[in-house]
Amino acid sequence: MGKDLYEMGELPPIGEVPAKMHAQLVRPDRFGEPETAIRDEVIDVPEIGPDEALVMVMAAGVNFNNVWAARGVPVDVTKTQARWGEPTEFHIVGSDAAGIVYAVGERVTNVGVGDRVVVHAGQWDLDDPWVIAGNDPGLAPSFRVWGYDTCWGSFAQFTKVQAHQCLPKAPHLTWEEAAAPTLTGATAYRMLHGWPPNTVKEGDVVLVWGGSGGLGSLAIQLVTLAGGRAVAVVSSDERGEYCKSLGAAGYVNRRDFTHWGVPPAWDSPEWKTWFEGAKGFGKAIWDVLGERTSPQIVFEHPGQDTIPTSIFVADRGGMVVICAGTSGYDTMVDVRYLWYMQKRYQGSHLFNDDQAAAFNGLVRAQKVRTTLGHTYDYGETGHVHQEMGDGRLPEGNVAVLVNAPERGLTDLP
Ligand SMILES: NC(=O)c1ccc[n+]([C@@H]2O[C@H](COP(=O)([O-])OP(=O)(O)OC[C@H]3O[C@@H](n4cnc5c(N)ncnc54)[C@H](OP(=O)(O)O)[C@@H]3O)[C@@H](O)[C@H]2O)c1
Numbered sequence: 001m002g003k004d005l006y007e008m009g010e011l012p013p014i015g016e017v018p019a020k021m022h023a024q025l026v027r028p029d030r031f032g033e034p035e036t037a038i039r040d041e042v043i044d045v046p047e048i049g050p051d052e053a054l055v056m057v058m059a060a061g062v063n064f065n066n067v068w069a070a071r072g073v074p075v076d077v078t079k080t081q082a083r084w085g086e087p088t089e090f091h092i093v094g095s096d097a098a099g100i101v102y103a104v105g106e107r108v109t110n111v112g113v114g115d116r117v118v119v120h121a122g123q124w125d126l127d128d129p130w131v132i133a134g135n136d137p138g139l140a141p142s143f144r145v146w147g148y149d150t151c152w153g154s155f156a157q158f159t160k161v162q163a164h165q166c167l168p169k170a171p172h173l174t175w176e177e178a179a180a181p182t183l184t185g186a187t188a189y190r191m192l193h194g195w196p197p198n199t200v201k202e203g204d205v206v207l208v209w210g211g212s213g214g215l216g217s218l219a220i221q222l223v224t225l226a227g228g229r230a231v232a233v234v235s236s237d238e239r240g241e242y243c244k245s246l247g248a249a250g251y252v253n254r255r256d257f258t259h260w261g262v263p264p265a266w267d268s269p270e271w272k273t274w275f276e277g278a279k280g281f282g283k284a285i286w287d288v289l290g291e292r293t294s295p296q297i298v299f300e301h302p303g304q305d306t307i308p309t310s311i312f313v314a315d316r317g318g319m320v321v322i323c324a325g326t327s328g329y330d331t332m333v334d335v336r337y338l339w340y341m342q343k344r345y346q347g348s349h350l351f352n353d354d355q356a357a358a359f360n361g362l363v364r365a366q367k368v369r370t371t372l373g374h375t376y377d378y379g380e381t382g383h384v385h386q387e388m389g390d391g392r393l394p395e396g397n398v399a400v401l402v403n404a405p406e407r408g409l410t411d412l413p
Pocket of ligand 1: 063064065183184187209210211212213214215216233234235236239254301302305306323324325326327348349350351388391396
């Protein structure tokens, strides 16, 4: 007879599902800074539906969306979950996991109990007419981010997922290495390969903001693999050197410039100062390349601070592709640069099954380094998200050991 609750790091026999589990929760009455908003509690293990899988989480990846979930901005995630009929009084953070399948619903065929998997974060209604018609599920009305728009995230002993989210874990990676890169890597994959004709091609220059961060460190590698030349933007020379070690052609230190944020009105004298800053930044990119070539793709996520510059420096017919607004949402676009040079300003969000599988394939083939910066303990979940929210995390991606009893394991101990 199994136990009702296992302690962290204690592994139930494969396939035995206890009644209760530890999970890192946010609740609406404590939305705020992650350090205090995200807390360990014991709750019931969720039941799964016919197309779902229950995964015992060995390690979980840290992403910025958990910071937003903890703060309750820009949306209260417990209200979003209500749309899918999920609990509204709490939310388990986490949209990246590596673990072992412990149960599957009766219609599941792609994974079975005992499979070692990573979980990608794209969910949608399987009967969504848009999806059934063969369209990109990433654009489906029912598209949602597991562990952000939905309740049962990865910072828990067990997570409930749609079975199609499960991908085979790369056997050479430890649980913590495997847990870290899927969300950011597959997001970067869609941004760079998902918006034809502006996909990264041989010789293309790609400007990668936050080159040493979670998204950026993987974007640099994807650009390089496609034969492109990544120019990273960073806030220190140390981070820039790290980007070069990942394959970047060079880097620009954004601390050398001050023209960030929403520019002054185009007809004001102050605008000229902004314009000199933006031109200087563009020249810094040319200096890195040793030629006057502008980026065919600008890989954006800081948003408000940087979009005016990104639009300005993108090449004629090039694309600024953006998946976040970490520094703010009020981005201002001087449309003169957009229309005259026929540039594209493209939103991008997460990925679909094919894009997640393509990225995971590169990881399994050891073509992409997983850039794990640091591994934290389960009890530090709130703290590590505070560090991320405050911009103090080390380079690369970051993971938390959930049920893995120790670091460095590639399978069961
Ligand atoms: N929509 C989606 O599908 C999706 C998917 C993944 C992530 N995201 C979002 O993307 C954003 C970045 O995620 P991440 O995992 O890469 O975070 P991260 O690891 O914290 O890296 C972000 C990097 O951005 C740079 N940065 C921060 N503030 C900046 C500013 N004001 N101007 C220019 N650069 C700035 C920093 O690098 P330097 O200080 O070195 O410049 C930092 O390393 C987050 O908001 C996250 O929620 C969205």
